[in-house]
Amino acid sequence: MNNSTIYKRKAPLAVFLIPAFAFMAVFLYYPFVRNIVNSVSKISGLGTASEGINTPWYKNFVQLFTDEKLRTAFGNTMLLMLFTIVFQVGIALVLALLVDNIRRGAGFFRTVYFFPIVISATALGLLFNLIFLYNGGMLNQLLLDLGWVKEAIDWKSEKYYMFTMLLPVMWQYVGFYFVILVTGLNNISPELYEAAAIDGASGLQRVTRITLPLLHNTLCICLTLAITGALKVFDLPWVMMGQGMPMDRSWLLGTYMYQQTFNVGDVDYGSAIAIVLVVLGVAISQLANAIFKEKEY
Amino acid sequence: MKKTLALVMAVAMCGSMLAACGGSSSAASSAASASAASQAKPVTLNVVTSYGGDDGNRANYEAAYKAYEQATGNTVLDASETSNEEWKAKVNTDFETGSEPDVLFYFNGVDSNKFVESGKVVSIDEIRAEYPDYAANMKDDMIAASPADGKKYAVPVNGYWEALYCNEKVLADCGLQAPTADTTWEEFLAMCETIKAKGYTPIACSLQEVPHYWFEYTVYNHGNTANHTELPAASTDAVGAKWAQGLNDMKALYDAGYFPVNTLTAGDADTFQLMTDNKAAFAIDGSWKIGYFQENAMDINDFTVTYVPGQGERKSTDLVGGLSMGYFITRKAWDDPEKREAAVKFVEMMTSDEVVSTFGATAVTALKNGTTAPTDADALVTAALAMTKGATGIAAATEDGLTSEARAALFADVKNIVTGKTTAEQAIDACLAVE
Missing domain, CATH: 3.40.190.10 (Periplasmic binding protein-like II)
Structure with missing residues (x-):
């Protein structure tokens, strides 16, 4: 049996493809279509059947434009996206460049920076809750003992909430992009650096003229993942800043959708927010792909 | 050799005839016992309550239903969870899809309106028509009526x-x-x-x-x-x-x-x-x-x-x-001749004076005799x-x-x-x- 015969017989391919497709159809495509139907229906509670189509059917979509909390959630999500690009990918890039230039201990740093990824976000949320706790939290105790502050700081107040929410999120995923970028750096031929060194290029010149241009495609992947990933951030902010505290200022699209669906019981409006998330995700990932085009080398 | 063989066969035949006679009597008795067994045939009850994982009364609930299992020979398939909005949603979905339990410990207010309106739970009055002593240890005035139709459905435990x-x-x-x-x-x-x-x-x-x-x-x-x-x-x-x-x-x-x-x-x-x-x-x-x-x-x-x-x-x-929760018997269990009595006995045991006292002596109670204070x-x-x-x-x-x-x-x-x-x-x- 030659290769051409193998590829002519499609039945074995179908045997392997159909179960995965069926799985996707049941657990992804059907719920997605159902979600669209739900967003125009009237559903009075979680677990209850639809009472028919909303009057008018686009009621929830009108509400999307008038809902102040959703506007806050949208703004915060966009801000999170920006911070993700600058801090998650940015810090990961700096760390990757530093680790790439050391001769010993690269493996150690790879493990150390990647470690937060393997801890559950819920556990991290509880951990950071203890760090930022008002009464007896680690940070407040430290600041008070050092005499840098006279009174404990409410890290979840309107003044500090953004820092408190974003810091753990940024910290958690730096390691993820770090590992991708280190792998990208490993693919750059050492001969190029050797040739540059012979030509008298400085360390900075080697980074700007060799490393960054050749890391372009890896960076594009990281940026696309970071931008689309920012839309899905939910668990850490939910554990730390539950119910949009303080004063409904910290909502993200993910946390607000969950709140509406599971806590408030407004299932149809929650479905409409889910559609916004999907549309945004598709639009932004297309935009990111257009901006960060991969280059052929 | 032939004589020996004939003797063995004759003995074997007599033996088989005797066995047949005896067999008919033992078959008759086993049929009778089977019929008796079918009358008190052990059943499996599906029960959902809010006495899930971290509930303070989980241990008391487990002890109570295990005592029921021992006393009746029935089996309780317990699917209890901690009460929250997700649990309520799950219970709602079970009722919507016809997968409701036989006995449910749930809220007796607006949360259970849909079960009442769709006739999926049985009223205490209807149960009492067949079992007059059902919830007889409770003060009727303190058993909350459903806001949906004003009838009483749920037998309370501790308020x-x-x-x-x-x-x-x-x-x-x-x-x-x-x-x-x-x-x-x-x-x-x-x-x-x-x-x-x-x-x-x-x-x-x-x-x-x-x-x-x-x-x-x-x-x-x-x-x-x-x-x-x-x-x-x-x-x-x-x-x-x-x-x-x-x-x-x-x-x-x-x-x-x-x-x-x-x-x-x-x-x-x-x-x-x-x-x-x-x-x-x-x-x-x-x-x-x-x-x-x-x-x-x-x-x-x-x-x-x-x-x-x-x-x-x-x-x-x-x-x-108040007494915001209680045991409901679902229509599904009530209409099942094998489960009806088992469900009634289960609720009666879980709401007995002794069991209710273990669930919270300080709580508001509907018991006629009140709860027994812990020593x-x-x-x-x-x-x-x-x-x-x-x-x-x-x-x-x-x-x-x-x-x-x-x-x-x-x-x-x-x-x-x-x-x-x-x-x-x-x-x-x-x-x-x-x-």
Whole structure:
């Protein structure tokens, strides 16, 4: 049996493809279509059947434009996206460049920076809750003992909430992009650096003229993942800043959708927010792909 | 050889004939026993309750249903979970899809309206037509009727009360004593001022997460037991005005600085930690919170529970509480001849005087004989028993009359009311618009 015969017989391919497709159809495509139907229906509670189509059917979509909390959630999500690009990918890039230039201990740093990824976000949320706790939290105790502050700081107040929410999120995923970028750096031929060194290029010149241009495609992947990933951030902010505290200022699209669906019981409006998330995700990932085009080398 | 073979065959034939005769009698007896067995054939009951994982009564519930299994030979397939919105959704879905359990321990208010309206649960009257002694140990007046049709469906176990937990160590340091049945609201405010001046937090409460206990009592203080559960049609009607006054009282407490500094950003656990750390004096919570103090207090004798000081028509001894949950028998189990009796016996055993007493002697009860007080009661339990004994009135929580959407909208606005970002009237109207 030659290769051409193998590829002519499609039945074995179908045997392997159909179960995965069926799985996707049941657990992804059907719920997605159902979600669209739900967003125009009237559903009075979680677990209850639809009472028919909303009057008018686009009621929830009108509400999307008038809902102040959703506007806050949208703004915060966009801000999170920006911070993700600058801090998650940015810090990961700096760390990757530093680790790439050391001769010993690269493996150690790879493990150390990647470690937060393997801890559950819920556990991290509880951990950071203890760090930022008002009464007896680690940070407040430290600041008070050092005499840098006279009174404990409410890290979840309107003044500090953004820092408190974003810091753990940024910290958690730096390691993820770090590992991708280190792998990208490993693919750059050492001969190029050797040739540059012979030509008298400085360390900075080697980074700007060799490393960054050749890391372009890896960076594009990281940026696309970071931008689309920012839309899905939910668990850490939910554990730390539950119910949009303080004063409904910290909502993200993910946390607000969950709140509406599971806590408030407004299932149809929650479905409409889910559609916004999907549309945004598709639009932004297309935009990111257009901006960060991969280059052929 | 042939003779021997013939003899063996003859013996074997006689033996088989005798066996056949004997067999017919034993077959007859086994048929009879099979028929008897079919009458009392062990069945498997599907049961769903809220006595799930971390519920304080989980161990009592398990012991009770295992005793039922031993006594009847039936098997209980327990699918209990902790009560929350997701659990309610799961129960709703089970009913929607025809996968409801045989026996359900669930809320008897608006949450179960859909089961009642769709005829999926059986009323106590219908069960009593066949089993006259069903729930005979309960005071009928205290078994809540369904808001859907006014009939009674759920046999209650232990009810709940909401009251004022006090840290007596903090109070003593401030030269005060816990409020009594005679303490007025004004006296309570004066106590809070003294406690604040001494550097303690007067009231441990997260207005961000659990403002509803204070909402109940501040509203109750502007009404009475008879009208506490009435819902407003607008913020301008009498009930709406009462709610607005209650919410404004909460704002006054916030403005006076009686809540924790971080009440708008702290969780319930954080604020209750202030109580057990001896940093706060008062907290309103339910009967279920006794377990928290028993587990977390350095010395349980430092804590007591008492009436929330009243004003107006409400006496301090009037409590918020009731019997909001009970055992339902589903139509599915009732119509199954094999399961009907098993389900009835299960509910009877789970709501017997002995079992109910183990579930919470301090709680509000519908038992005709009352609950039996535990012999090893600590200071907090003793105080709770004295408090419930001295109660002059009991009203269900008014928030229970709201849909979950309206409830969420109202309580999410409490932080806006106390900070002046919205008015109590606007928040009530917004809640009613959702309702």
